[in-house]
Amino acid sequence: MRIAWAITGAGHFLRETFEVFKKLKETTPDLKVTSFVSRAGEEVIRMYGLAGELSGISPGGYLEERFFEREQGASNPKAGRFLLQKYDALVVSPATSNTAAKIAYGIADTIVTNAVAQAAKGGVPVYIVPVDIAGTIESKMPFSKDREICMDCKLCPPAESCPEQAVADQINLLRCSGCGLCVKLCSYGAIRGGMAKLKVRDVDARNVGILRELEGITVLDHPQSISRAIANLCKN
Numbered sequence: 001m002r003i004a005w006a007i008t009g010a011g012h013f014l015r016e017t018f019e020v021f022k023k024l025k026e027t028t029p030d031l032k033v034t035s036f037v038s039r040a041g042e043e044v045i046r047m048y049g050l051a052g053e054l055s056g057i058s059p060g061g062y063l064e065e066r067f068f069e070r071e072q073g074a075s076n077p078k079a080g081r082f083l084l085q086k087y088d089a090l091v092v093s094p095a096t097s098n099t100a101a102k103i104a105y106g107i108a109d110t111i112v113t114n115a116v117a118q119a120a121k122g123g124v125p126v127y128i129v130p131v132d133i134a135g136t137i138e139s140k141m142p143f144s145k146d147r148e149i150c151m152d153c154k155l156c157p158p159a160e161s162c163p164e165q166a167v168a169d170q171i172n173l174l175r176c177s178g179c180g181l182c183v184k185l186c187s188y189g190a191i192r193g194g195m196a197k198l199k200v201r202d203v204d205a206r207n208v209g210i211l212r213e214l215e216g217i218t219v220l221d222h223p224q225s226i227s228r229a230i231a232n233l234c235k236n
């Protein structure tokens, strides 16, 4: 089994998708997973402390590479593999509302949306897990500093010890690697993650409806459904 896994910049369903792929790798010895990661995906993976886990799922080597939009440029030459039938399926999970909208309208200007376009042209089945489907969603937030709790200590242990120098007045999320050391070191509990409730916009729900109608694309409502979809592919 050779699966292409496309990751976009969504915090929602991110950890859940990693868990699914980690488990699949453990239970399916011949599974090879190539990752295609959008620019925002790369940033968000880091913020949630998952960069190391990506290397475990796509360790490098042929068909197990990690392809980053930042390095692959706009044309994303590796997408040619979909036309050469190198993959049994493309899984886009999690798919931001941005990426879902682009795919719904045939736009192919990122490593992920271009992979979807080439997969469709090559007859490779595409599975998409959009984050914004309907109603409200509860999403895990990256670390932030609560300025109302922060005591502005003269010597701030989180700032002193952060390996990425990401802790200042605020957490610089573009530097943060999500290690969580700062959370442990602040005696006042001023740095934390936490959950946020988000309303799904009408436009995003409509775009998911369009995705459901597109040829060659199957919309999955949760990352957990990825394992079943791949198991069904194995059977066929």
Ligand SMILES: Cc1cc2nc3c(=O)[nH]c(=O)nc-3n(C[C@H](O)[C@H](O)[C@H](O)COP(=O)(O)O)c2cc1C
Binding pocket: 007, 008, 009, 010, 011, 012, 038, 039, 040, 041, 044, 047, 095, 096, 097, 098, 099, 110, 131, 132, 139, 142
């Ligand atoms: C920490 C963090 C979490 C995010 N989570 C989401 C999300 O759950 N869903 C979403 O649609 N966008 C989310 N975004 C915004 C996207 O990253 C942004 O729209 C980006 O342009 C998407 O680009 P891409 O679709 O090419 O990956 C998040 C951004 C940050 C910084």
